[in-house]
Amino acid sequence: MRVTVVGAGVVGAMHAWQAVERGHEVVQIEREAEARGASLRNFGQIWVSGRAGGEELETALRARELWEALGARVPALGFRPNGSLTLVRSGLERAVAEAALARADAAVRGYKLLTPAEARAVNPALRGAYEAALYCERDAAVEPRTAQLALRAQLLKSPNYTFLPGREVREVTGPGTVRDDHGDVHRADAVVLCTGAWLGGLVKELAPDLPVRRVRLQMMQTDPLGEALPTSVADADSFRYYPAYRGESLDRLEAGQPQAPTAAAHRMQLLMVQRADGGLTIGDTHEYEHPFAFDTLEDPYEHLAGVVEGFLGRPLPRIRRRWAGVYAQCTDPGRVVHRQQVRDGVWLVTGPGGRGMTCAPAIAETTANELGW
C-alpha cells in the first residue's frame, strides 16, 4: 500500500510512523524545510492528569504507552516518565484535588494527594509555599523541539520512507492523488492531511465547515535552573482548564476564588517542565478571538514568573526565549480529534487541541486501524 502524509508535525510524524511500521510505502510532504508549528512550540507534556474520563483518557493512556515504547527505540525523543505535581494553595483548590482522587479512574492516572514535605521528597526544587500537591504518576514528557527530527531520522532508515520538505500540497486531483506547488503529482492508496492549524486554503476547500477553532498560547523558556526539577509542575488554575476536574468542587472554587486579574484576562494556567538542557519551559495563556495578536504581552509572563518563584522559593533564571503558538481544537468536546474523509482516498486529521502532543501516537494508530493499513 502507498500512503501520502501531508504535514510533518507530530500528528503527521505519527501517521508516517504507523504506516511504515505496518510495511507500507510512505511519502511525507511538508511545506516548510522543517515543521515549525505547534508540535515544536509545545511543552512536550504527555499529559494524562487532566483528561476527561472515557475515550479521551483511554486515548491518552494508550498514547503514553506508545510514547514510552517509541522512547525506548528512539532515545533522542527524550521520553521520561517524570510525573506531575499540581500545587494547591487554598482549601477550595485542595477540595478540587480531593474530588479528583475520588474519581473512579484516579488509580489508572496514578493520582495521589501529597503534603508539602512529600511533594518536596518527589521534587526537591519545590521549596516555596503551597498547601498540598496532586501527584499524577502517569504524566510524562518529551523534547518537542527535537522529537519530530528524531522520529524522522529513525524513519529515514527504512527504504519505504521518503520525506519531501519545502513543498506545499495545493490540490486533490483524483482518488488518493495530490499535487504540490512544484507541480508534482503524488498518487497513493491513502492521503492523510495532518496540516495542523492551517485551516485555510486547501483545507477550507475540502472541508469548508470544519468544527475546529484556533487557539493561541504564549510561552517562555529560561536559562538552566541549575538544579533538577524532576516532575512537571502545574498550578491550581489548571483545574479550570482540564475536564477531569469538573464538578461541584470546581464550581465552588470558581465562585469563591476568582483567578488573579491577569490570569483571568488571559485565561492562564501555570504549566512548567524542565528541558533536557536544564531550562524551564513555562506557560501559558489562551487566546480565542481573531485576529490574534502578532506580538507577545509582558503581563502574562510577569504573572507566571511570580507564581513559579512562589513555588520554587527562589528567583527564576533569565528568560532565554519567548514565543507564541497556535493549535487547532475540535469544537465538539466529545471528540479527541477531527478525522474526516474529505475526498475519495483522502482523509483530514486535525483539531487535537492542547492534547495533540500527548495523543498523536494513539490518534495515528486509530487512523491506521480504521483505514485498514
Ligand SMILES: Cc1cc2nc3c(=O)[nH]c(=O)nc-3n(C[C@H](O)[C@H](O)[C@H](O)COP(=O)(O)OP(=O)(O)OC[C@H]3O[C@@H](n4cnc5c(N)ncnc54)[C@H](O)[C@@H]3O)c2cc1C
Ligand atoms: C504553545 C503550545 C503548547 C502546547 N502544549 C502541549 C503539550 O504540552 N502537550 C500536548 O499534548 N499538546 C500540546 N499542545 C498541542 C499540540 O502541540 C498540538 O495539538 C500538536 O502539535 C498538533 O500537531 P499537528 O501535527 O496537527 O500540527 P503542526 O505541528 O502545526 O503541524 C502541521 C504541519 O503541516 C504543515 N502543512 C500545513 N499545510 C500544509 C500543506 N498544504 N502542504 C504541506 N504541509 C502543510 C505545516 O507546515 C506544519 O508543519 C500545545 C500547543 C501549543 C501551541
